Amino acid sequence: MKFYSIISIACLSMILNGYSWSEEIHHIESEDLSHLEKKQLIHEERVGVFLDESELITKSEKKDYMLSKIATIADEYFEDSTDSYLEGYIQALVDVHYYEFNVGVYVNDRKVTLYNLPNNALLTNSIVTFVENLPEVQSVEKGETITDEEEEDKEQHIIRKQVSGIWFPQSTVVFQPLIADPREPLYSADFRYGDHIMGKYSIGVSLGDTFPIFRWRNVFHWKGDLQIDIQAGVWSVFKMGAYDNPNHEISELVNTDYLVGIPLSYAVNRWSFRYRIYHISSHLGDEFLVNHPGFARKNPSMEAMDLITSYQVTDGVRLYFGPGWVMHSDDTYKLKPFYIEWGGEFRHFGHLSYYHRIYGTPFLAIFVSNWQTNHWQCSLNSQLGYEWSKLQGVGRKVRVYIGYYNGYSEGQFFKERTSYGTCGFSYGF
Numbered sequence: 001m002k003f004y005s006i007i008s009i010a011c012l013s014m015i016l017n018g019y020s021w022s023e024e025i026h027h028i029e030s031e032d033l034s035h036l037e038k039k040q041l042i043h044e045e046r047v048g049v050f051l052d053e054s055e056l057i058t059k060s061e062k063k064d065y066m067l068s069k070i071a072t073i074a075d076e077y078f079e080d081s082t083d084s085y086l087e088g089y090i091q092a093l094v095d096v097h098y099y100e101f102n103v104g105v106y107v108n109d110r111k112v113t114l115y116n117l118p119n120n121a122l123l124t125n126s127i128v129t130f131v132e133n134l135p136e137v138q139s140v141e142k143g144e145t146i147t148d149e150e151e152e153d154k155e156q157h158i159i160r161k162q163v164s165g166i167w168f169p170q171s172t173v174v175f176q177p178l179i180a181d182p183r184e185p186l187y188s189a190d191f192r193y194g195d196h197i198m199g200k201y202s203i204g205v206s207l208g209d210t211f212p213i214f215r216w217r218n219v220f221h222w223k224g225d226l227q228i229d230i231q232a233g234v235w236s237v238f239k240m241g242a243y244d245n246p247n248h249e250i251s252e253l254v255n256t257d258y259l260v261g262i263p264l265s266y267a268v269n270r271w272s273f274r275y276r277i278y279h280i281s282s283h284l285g286d287e288f289l290v291n292h293p294g295f296a297r298k299n300p301s302m303e304a305m306d307l308i309t310s311y312q313v314t315d316g317v318r319l320y321f322g323p324g325w326v327m328h329s330d331d332t333y334k335l336k337p338f339y340i341e342w343g344g345e346f347r348h349f350g351h352l353s354y355y356h357r358i359y360g361t362p363f364l365a366i367f368v369s370n371w372q373t374n375h376w377q378c379s380l381n382s383q384l385g386y387e388w389s390k391l392q393g394v395g396r397k398v399r400v401y402i403g404y405y406n407g408y409s410e411g412q413f414f415k416e417r418t419s420y421g422t423c424g425f426s427y428g429f
Contacts, residue, residue, distance in 0.1 A: 100169040172394040174227040175265035175274040180367035185233035190424025199239030208233025224268030231261040253285025255411035270312040282411035302329040336372040343367040379407020
């Protein structure tokens with residue numbers, strides 16, 4: 001009996017102690033939950049973040065967060081200094097998208113100052129616009145030299161000194177492409193109508209790109225950017241609906257051009273320059289030669305150089321001009337040495353989609369060339385379309401367009417005039 005009494009007393013003690021522990025744990029959990037709720041309310045008041053029933057993040061006057069998970073960041077990130085956190089947040093985003101420029105960020109009362117901006121109006125405007133659209137940014141200013149006080153505040157965030165240049169910059173090129181140039185290395189496809197040389201109905205396809213190699217910063221007296229690239233491209237034209245050929249093929253490869261070049265570009269403020277040495281050769285398609293027996297094939301091939309000067313008149317208007325010189329051409333297809341190229345690009349009514357986080361801009365591009373070989377007569381290519389990009393004004397873009405060409409044809413038919421309308425799309429810088 002004594003043994004069973006001891007066991008009963010022990011069980012009763014454990015039950016009572018368990019109830020006490022449960023009450024204590026419940027009390028502690030209630031206190032912690034109340035504390036967390038208070039911290040959440042303080043966090044919402046300081047950061048301005050409120051969640052609705054669908055847990056969608058909203059923000060006054062700005063409908064999008066660049067990072068949709070910002071509301072899930074722990075509260076302690078905001079306890080010491082909101083400006084400090086915002087500064088690191090903006091610096092990280094700028095480094096991701098514009099890392100080759102080593103831009104410095106300083107934040108005071110949610111007013112952002114940017115230092116070490118590139119001496120290039122187009123790039124600077126793109127970076128400033130990018131930061132202006134970030135959450136919680138009140139204003140953005142361009143700083144010349146960081147003050148001692150700001151230097152001290154930024155001690156934990158300052159970028160370490162690096163070599164004045166960068167290998168393989170990828171976000172953009174120093175010299176923006178001449179998008180209406182028929183031989184600009186881009187990825188594209190277009191449908192052509194009315195070309196009496198290549199075919200009334202034809203399709204042009206190109207595979208080309210510019211590969212940045214190295215960029216020097218703060219070069220020469222003007223402190224601009226100097227960059228060397230490699231260009232490569234292939235352009236092919238297919239005659240469609242060629243049912244009258246002996247093999248009754250639906251398409252016929254008429255011509256293919258190959259280009260490889262080495263551009264050296266320099267940009268300062270609103271000016272940019274491109275010196276390029278390149279090789280281009282043209283080859284008739286196999287189907288064309290089979291379907292046109294006895295056609296005398298030649299070898300249009302040349303090595304040339306050009307120097308194009310571009311000026312960004314306003315954020316939406318660009319003009320360019322430059323001469324070229326044919327150093328050597330194949331004996332079977334001789335070309336006279338000189339030519340000039342000129343034109344302009346006009347962009348207006350650009351729009352930022354907060355939902356898609358992408359910029360869209362209508363554009364009009366005009367490219368004109370005059371070759372001594374063709375008695376200095378004009379060849380004009382025009383495009384009217386719309387382009388989308390992740391960064392305003394710079395970086396890679398997707399374009400859709402309609403166009404009109406009136407001038408000399410391509411490849412072995414370069415000395416014959418033609419005209420046609422086009423509609424298509426392209427991708428590239």
